[in-house]
Amino acid sequence: MSVMLETTLGELVVDLYCDKCPLAAKNFLKLCKTKYYNDVLVYNVQQNFMIQTGDPSGTGRGGTSIYGMLYGEQAKYFEDEIRLPQLKHSRPGLVCMASSGENQNTSQFYITMRGEDMEFLDGKHTIFGEVAEGLDTVLKEINELYCDTDGRPYRDVRILHTYVLDDPFDDPKGIEDLIPDASPARGRPEAESVNPRLIDLEDEEDGLTAEALEERIREVEANKRAVVLEMIGDLPDAEIKPPENVLFVCKLNPITTDEDLEIIFSRFGTGVKAEICRDPVTGDSLNYAFVEFDDVESCEEAYKKMNNALVDDRRIKVDFSQSVAKQWNRYTMRPRGSTKIKSRGAGFQERSPDASTLLSASSAARAGNGGGRNGKGSGLESGPRTSVPAPKSRWEESAAGKASHGAVEVSNRKRPASPTGYQEGRGRDSGGEAGGREGRKGRREAQGERSQRSRSRSLERIRKQIRRSGSPSRERRERRDGLRERDWRDRRERSRDRSQSRELRRRR
Template sequence: MSVLIETTAGNITLDLFVESQPLPCFNFLKLCKLNYYFFTPFHTIDKDFSVHCGNPNYPNPPNIISSSIIEDTQFQDQSLSPYLLAPKSTIKPTLGTFSFVKSIHENQQVFDSRFIITLSDSFDDSLENQVIPFGQIIEGFTVLETINNTPIESIELKRPLRDIRITYIHILHDPFPDPNNFHPYPLEPSEFQLSTMRFPELSKTTKDINSDNNNEYNALTLELVGDLPHYSIKPSPETLFVAKLNPITTSESLEIVFGRFGNVKNVNIILEPKTKKSLCYGFVEYNEQHEAESAYRKLSKGCVIDGRKLHIDFSQSVR
């Protein structure tokens, strides 16, 4: 378990191939840590085959240099030589495989932030030389089902009628040191991202929108995304995100441990919708912010429940 990706269609847990594919994993993890993928849409759905993601400014093409950590000159003081010697991947994409898309820049094959996710086990062998697999979904296949079954605008464009976007990425394991001068971007959708949101049910009202009520439209757009009840609401400072739980761990167990630091208002372990089994992460909400801060200070350094060392962070979700 390396990252947990929150989307407007549900959560995806991704295991990265950090040992066999260190360079693309380094690139992906640092882009995640920069919040580069915030509000990035899934697009170009090829049903039962693949879906594209990783370009936050889609449908505009990305700048290859600015969207790749390993190509960005401001991070060149970070030595990447240990990761450049990785053997050529022999991994064949299957259902739920994340793969960077290779492109040509200055007569060299490179990859930037863009990746594809395979939607079935049937992957065209002729494409293997055009992608670099770097991770595999271990939980969240229902999200892929939702994406795969999203109606598209046309066969030619393969654009979904309604957006599914990345809202946050929790990094659960990062074995690579950060480059120097490394500062995350703010978690705010750009004006371009808001202007390209795709909600067919707004088609009648958007025609009447003018420059005087853009703020109201932006608010409505974010509310419809489903992750923000209101555009001005921020993530709750009283809520902790807890991951790497043992499948047998219960909400009652978490409440006993976290209740030592204040009044626990709510404990929610996330379950797989179909099987009702624990997805091994959840949220603990306190009545007061200082209680959550106290629990984070004490438990984030090392908390073991049912034989598992937990990953604890402040929640970025507002759901």
């Protein structure tokens, strides 16, 4: 009545409650026997709360029970086995079914990492086993992994193999067709739809040549560096790639303009956009540019025809762009406003939106204490991802607690009318709405003129500063050095004369 799970971080031994929860225990044992859990990701880690796995897709929306594999889609789910008050979420190491609703258990399960403040899960999820070995070693290491806002670790942790140590249930009819002759060596399940992250190479070393292994090591190291930059916020996305419809053009003549390049490259397609990179201070061309096309085919055709072409008496060099500057600028120049995020059991906290919130509509915000550092509530879901509701604390249920955390109602009072009415000097008319529109239009025009004058003055100040701080010409430098040399010679002669005068006076 026990199973050993071999993970990338060590072994776990799970004892099952076959007498109290026979459906869930039999489902887990037979799935392990058919090697269903081999290479499945640990895709949701909520620090000091729970660890979730069991979905071959790695998304939390997949998986099926052994009954669905044997009897078809209509038997995909099986019933809950709630055993209260005998089985409660009262200690770490309990193995429970993860489901999105009542009687919707499949293959997903989670392991609790604490015993306090877990009562809200009682009566909602089936507890069918406990971890007998590996709680303080393997699970502790998994619990301390760095994770993204969805709770997925930046390091891929997988269940490599499953070994059934004791099985009291008879094999159902047809399961022998599902049991493989040997453990599958697939590396990733066929149903997995998420991008791989940091991995360990120990399981891949066998069967690789020295060149292939060296190439694989370089690839993994590059991926690690990109993921680390994403973790600390210096990179918007570790999987970011340069656009395929943009060409990089260099060795340009300084007199070439954006319009010239657009005209030249427009023969390969419509909607061509060219941008020459210029010095931010002087505005001079840096002799390279980026040319963007509407489709990849036009870009490839332009690369074939325009490389080493003659443009303004210069042989230009054309290559496919490897720059992600535009994506990077959108990330670094994102709004810096703050959002209110509700935290499990800790009220509200102020937080600036992170890169994933701005770049992906599907990412969620990071929660607080109860949801761990990764924050998506409990994340115990199967099928459509739905979070388990957090228990409300006393201050959340009280009106005083809500008021103390900013739940203030804003009144809908109207602004009092101006006692003087509309002023004719600003284009307003006491005639009513029409005069108000004219007045607002006049104010906008006046404000635009003031803004234009202010920008002009600012640009003029900047130009003067640049002229003042610019390097002196050669003639000015020579004249300045000559004056300094003459001044130094005059000072040296005057000093010599004073010394001679003092010596003569002393001799007399």
